[in-house]
Amino acid sequence: PPPSLYLRGAGDPELLDRRAVAVVGARSCSSYGAQVARMLGRELAAAGLLVISGLARGIDGEAHRGALSGGGRTVGVLGCGIDRDYPAAHASLSRRMEDGGLVVSEYEPGVEPAPWRFPARNRIIAGLSEAVVVVEARERSGALITADFALEEGREVFAVPGEITSSLSIGTNALLKLGATPLTGVDDVLDALGIERATETEDPDVSDAAQQVLVLVRDAPAAADELTARAALDAGALSVALTELELA
Numbered sequence: 001p002p003p004s005l006y007l008r009g010a011g012d013p014e015l016l017d018r019r020a021v022a023v024v025g026a027r028s029c030s031s032y033g034a035q036v037a038r039m040l041g042r043e044l045a046a047a048g049l050l051v052i053s054g055l056a057r058g059i060d061g062e063a064h065r066g067a068l069s070g071g072g073r074t075v076g077v078l079g080c081g082i083d084r085d086y087p088a089a090h091a092s093l094s095r096r097m098e099d100g101g102l103v104v105s106e107y108e109p110g111v112e113p114a115p116w117r118f119p120a121r122n123r124i125i126a127g128l129s130e131a132v133v134v135v136e137a138r139e140r141s142g143a144l145i146t147a148d149f150a151l152e153e154g155r156e157v158f159a160v161p162g163e164i165t166s167s168l169s170i171g172t173n174a175l176l177k178l179g180a181t182p183l184t185g186v187d188d189v190l191d192a193l194g195i196e197r198a199t200e201t202e203d204p205d206v207s208d209a210a211q212q213v214l215v216l217v218r219d220a221p222a223a224a225d226e227l228t229a230r231a232a233l234d235a236g237a238l239s240v241a242l243t244e245l246e247l248a
Contacts (some may be wrong), residue, residue: 001127002106002124003106005104005105005106006104006105006106006108006109007082007102007104008083008102008103008104009098009099009100009102009103010098010099010100010101011073011075011098011101011102013102015050015073015075015101015102016075016102016104016128018049018050019048019049019050019130019193019195020049020050020051020052020075020128020129020130021044021049021050021129021130021131021132021133021189021193022051022052022125022126022128022129022131022132022133022146023040023041023044023051023052023053023059023060023133023135024053024054024132024133024134024135024142024143024146025037025058025060025134025135025137025141025143026058026059026135026137026141026143027056027057027058027059028057028058028168029058029135029136030136030166030168033058033059033062033135033136033160033168034058034059034062035062036135036160037059037060037062037063037066037135038062038063038065038069039066039186040063040066040133040135040186041053041067041068041069041072041074042066042067042069043066043070043186044067044070044072044186044189045066045067045068045070045071045072045073045074046070046071046072047186047190047195048072048195049072049193049195050075051063051064051066051067051072051073051074051075052074052075052076052125052128052129053074053075053076053077053125054076054077054079054118054121054122055076055077055078055090055093055094055097055103056087056118057087057089057090058136059135059136059143060076061090061093063135064076064093065093068096068097073100073101074097075097075101075102075103075104075128076097076101076102076103076104077103077121077125077128078103078105078107079105079107079113079114079117079118080107080111080112080114081105081107081111081112082103082104082105082107082108083109084111084112084113086113104124106120106121106124118142119142122142122143122145122146122149123146123149125146125149126146126149126153126155127149129150129155130156130193131150131155131157131158131189131192131193132146132147132150132155132156132158133158133159133160133183133189134146134147134157134158134159134160134171134172134175134180135160135172136160136162136168136169136171136172137168137171137172137175138167138170138171139170139171139174140171141171143171147175147180156181156189156192156193157175157180157181158180158181158182158183158188158189158192159172159173159175159176159180159181159182159183160182160183161173161176161182161183161184204245204248205248206241206244206248207241207244209231209233209237209240209241210242210244210245210248212231212241213231213233213238213241213242216230216231
């Protein structure tokens with residue numbers, strides 16, 4: 001364990017005692033991986049879990065954003081001094097996380113980022129979490145190091161199955177071959193942790209056109225031209241329906 005942890009943010013230090021799940025993966029992720037990471041962050045947070053990740057580009061950042069969009073709290077673990085924003089492009093994301101959550105580091109202010117510090121910080125991500133979800137990972141991804149730490153510490157490890165032709169799936173598919181639990185939805189994590197998903201709310205009170213569009217996008221995303229054809233709506237009516245659903 002680290003000798004100490006430096007904390008930054010408005011969240012109470014006791015936040016780190018909450019039940020938590022880590023969502024990690026490739027920095028150069030695919031659009032599919034980004035979508036899955038954001039969905040997991042949102043739905044885990046909605047179930048009352050703390051979402052942990054490394055504030056890096058790609059999967060990490062999307063998991064943090066998803067947790068925030070789900071109205072939850074999220075914790076980022078840095079591989080540099082607590083006074084730095086790394087990467088700098090995530091400074092605004094870090095501020096949003098700090099409103100109710102925390103950014104943590106074992107490194108004191110002024111410590112520069114270094115390549116070896118990031119694999120080291122992965123043990124803290126694993127240590128703060130009850131389970132680790134690897135969304136996408138190349139053959140030598142740092143996310144696999146997090147999974148190794150999680151296994152050593154008796155945590156549950158989940159991997160999102162990926163296309164066998166994609167380099168971003170080599171690491172996750174290798175984890176599955178080694179016995180990681182396949183993740184096909186957030187319920188896989190919640191069931192393993194013994195958490196019941198909150199009862200789904202009723203459909204919103206919207207117009208017939210908006211309700212028709214909602215049915216078409218409930219199970220899978222659809223492009224606007226596909227929706228106009230399937231819902232028999234013109235472009236203007238579809239735009240109104242989508243705006244109505246977003247407001248609802």
